[in-house]
């Protein structure tokens with residue numbers, strides 16, 4: 001376990017919002033620590049970014065690598081850890097994480113969105129051993145195997161189409177009676193012989209030994225239950241914000257996102273938020289990065305105005 005001294009600013013999350021905030025905070029010479037489970041966030045899942053102005057390389061990994069280099073060049077410190085709880089004390093914040101406890105004068109929360117889970121027995125046990133939450137998939141790994149794709153949107157449809165080229169069998173499982181994805185992809189999928197649609201169907205259990213071997217599915221229209229042999233399940237059922245570690249401190253909107261103003265302020269003084277975790281209507285890299293920058297500038301102003309605080313300058 002590590003214990004670090006009082007930081008000016010702790011940023012939770014290392015996606016576009018967190019990395020941009022780190023750059024802006026360091027430009028203002030704030031002593032800045034980024035606590036994050038990964039460096040890159042959702043961009044790590046993205047093959048192609050073709051709408052970030054001025055960035056023509058188009059690789060998601062390339063863009064995030066550039067963000068990271070810049071934040072580190074300016075002196076931001078990074079610890080790879082999961083933040084489990086943020087507490088507000090007399091004047092400072094205490095941040096509990098899987099790497100120990102940390103303290104700071106201000107906090108910017110940029111936890112983004114995480115893949116939604118089914119929450120059925122066996123799911124946790126086979127995560128990474130037959131259950132995949134990642135958007136990337138290696139066609140070679142499923143060659144000749146039976147796989148299931150869960151979801152009704154374009155991500156699920158496109159994944160099923162992609163996998164049908166190498167897997168022996170692809171089950172496309174969706175809890176509703178029709179798909180949300182686009183008609184053109186759906187039309188192509190309907191003509192692929194090794195793709196089978198299971199509508200009105202939910203997975204109720206995942207089974208296996210050291211790796212996933214089968215799933216139990218239930219048809220919600222007929223009540224019929226059956227067990228199907230599958231080697232891999234891909235979950236494409238959307239993304240959610242997770243606020244367990246901070247929800248006791250901040251006001252949220254009806255969809256559970258942190259309410260912020262245009263300065264990145266939340267309902268908790270000294271705690272700011274940016275990116276997809278906020279009530280912004282647009283989940284985009286450039287928006288998250290812009291919000292991160294704004295939150296860092298506001299945090300700088302907040303820290304500077306604290307009684308007895310020295311004046312930082314660029």
Ligand SMILES: Cc1cc2nc3c(=O)[nH]c(=O)nc-3n(C[C@H](O)[C@H](O)[C@H](O)COP(=O)(O)OP(=O)(O)OC[C@H]3O[C@@H](n4cnc5c(N)ncnc54)[C@H](O)[C@@H]3O)c2cc1C
Pocket residue numbers: 012013014015016017018035036037038039040041042043045046048049050051052081082083084110111112113114135245274275276277282283284285286288
């Ligand atoms: C498949 C896909 C394609 C996309 N394509 C595009 C596109 O082409 N163009 C575009 O502009 N946008 C695209 N987006 C959206 C874009 O990636 C997001 O809007 C952007 O990444 C949001 O940035 P963020 O920093 O708010 O959150 P995220 O990128 O979600 O980053 C959140 C960070 O917080 C960390 N974190 C979360 N909880 C904790 C915790 N408790 N403790 C520590 N760390 C934590 C995570 O590890 C991560 O580093 C795409 C998204 C996906 C999933």
